[in-house]
Amino acid sequence: MRYRRPGLDAISHILLILALLAFSLPVWLAIIAATHDQSSLYTGTAPLWFGDQGLDNFRAILSEPVARLGTDVARLLFNSTVMALGIACGKIFIAILAAYAIVFFRFPLRRLCFWLIFITLMLPVEVRIMPTYKIAADLNLLNSYAGLILPLIASATATFLFRQFYMTVPPELLEAARVDGAGPWRFLRDILLPLSKTNIAALFVIMFLYGWNQYLWPLLITTESDYMTIVVSLKRMLSSADNLVPWQAVMATALLAMLPPVAVIVLMQRYFVKGLVDAEK
Amino acid sequence: MATLSLDALSKTYPNGVTALHGVDLTIDDGELIVVVGPSGCGKSTLLRMLAGLESISSGELAIDGRRVNDLEPAERDIAMVFQNYALYPHMSVADNMGYALKNQGVPRAERRRKVEETARLIGLEDLLDRRPKQLSGGQRQRVAMGRAIVREPKVFLFDEPLSNLDAKLRVQMRIEIRRLQKRLGVTAVYVTHDQVEAMTLADRLVVMNGGHIEQVGTPMHLYDQPASRFVASFIGSPSMNFIEARHADGVLTLPCGTHLPLRDGASTESGDAVCLGVRPEHLVQVGQGDDTTLTTQVELVEPLGADTLAHVRLDGQAELLVARLNGAQQIAEGDRLYLRPDPERLHLFDPQEGHSLAAPETVS
Incomplete structure (x- = not known):
């Protein structure tokens, strides 16, 4: 129900603008802080307008090793991107195949397999962190991209989502494809994947954010700065025992850390909403 | 173009339900066979077994003399038109039609030529770039037909292809299917529950009931000489009227006192109860x-224009009979109506078993 009342419109706009201001203030402060030098951030009052550093702080953290990290932020961004992409793509790849097997093939213990996958929903990384770490260590996965990605890749959520979608695909479509001479792989590639495009896009966004924001696991498994992710490093930049925290660098790093997820959401927003709202068939 | 032979084809599902009890049938080259029956009679199962979408529990299925029991649908060289068309929603009409050819490894240029040729044949040439979503029901039906035709299969299989169309379009498409099938000369098996569709399309009709074939024959043969009460009631619209009667010395006596002469040769003894159709x-x-x-x-009058259907109650009987009268006839509810059954067109059935008691020579 939509009311057509100018007064109501004005009020809702004011509320929205206030909320927008409230939400964007921290971001604004971060942008401002990233353009000051360290000394002007320790004067006791937080600056509200751009400082004189311009983009120098960004240039510095991207090209030179940052103190206490031993590597530059460009490398951290790269590591995080590799991990987030690996997790997102890997999860989608595995979930598609798992759901495909569960929905379209008849094999013994099919239901058991599904429920076993489903049960892992109750076992997030935090719960199984000790055994997972042990396995990763035994397999020599510490300080490697594989170690960052593989333990997080199996996904009951994504499998479940694809299963639900596949179950809405009319069985006649499979039969028509069989009559048309499409084997299981062809059916998956030519029919099922094109139909699940929006689902894949939506899941990609969610899983990319999930991967990007991982903290506990990367913290545990990476000790070398070459494999550190940006989210973990951000926290390390703050933990200073003796020195002053270089807030201008921290803020610049935080802003850079925000960019890839924002870019992914902006670019894929159209598919994302479509994938969650309607199943196009 | 092919012959099909079904030899004691049976289907038993893993849960023990038997959907088909030993079906025997030989289908000639270029013939259009319509399989008709009420829902649950096994007709769709039969078609799906021909297609290879349903496994064959026992019996032999051969296309052109080659046993195909264990072949995948694509290897049987058949094409199927589904009830809800089953078009690939993300593909254009041309891609939908060419998908089977693509899977066969037909080169792109030849594929395009064949698709365009078929599209011209069924009047789809202006729609080749559309998606199924952008088509009307009739057009989708046409695409589904085109998809089957373009492959030049040995056998067409139709699974109630017209049941999702409105009445007018259904009649139109029915004629078109018949014309196309004759023109292409392809053997076809067509499943429907609509007996009008069945009568008008079929070279030969197969009436199924409870997983058995009740009767096979040309539509007129089935109409004139139904082998059982089930076939008699299924073929023809409105349905045949059935009246319990008793046979005494060559005369049938109806409960209302009417006497009808019995035709020679009916396999019934004097004193038997019979079912008159x-x-x-x-x-x-x-x-x-x-x-x-x-x-x-007269209890109810249904004017159809050329004819008028009168639902009438026989004196002293609970069941209603239907009579098809000339449309020019003025009748109203409550009228008295004297009806004489045409003595040459009477059918006799066994009251328990339902099989025909007609004289053997007339059942040719």
């Missing part, structure tokens, strides 16, 4: 009642 169109209205007419009262 009379089609609505074989009840002739007469002006005066005598002992060869049925005295009835």
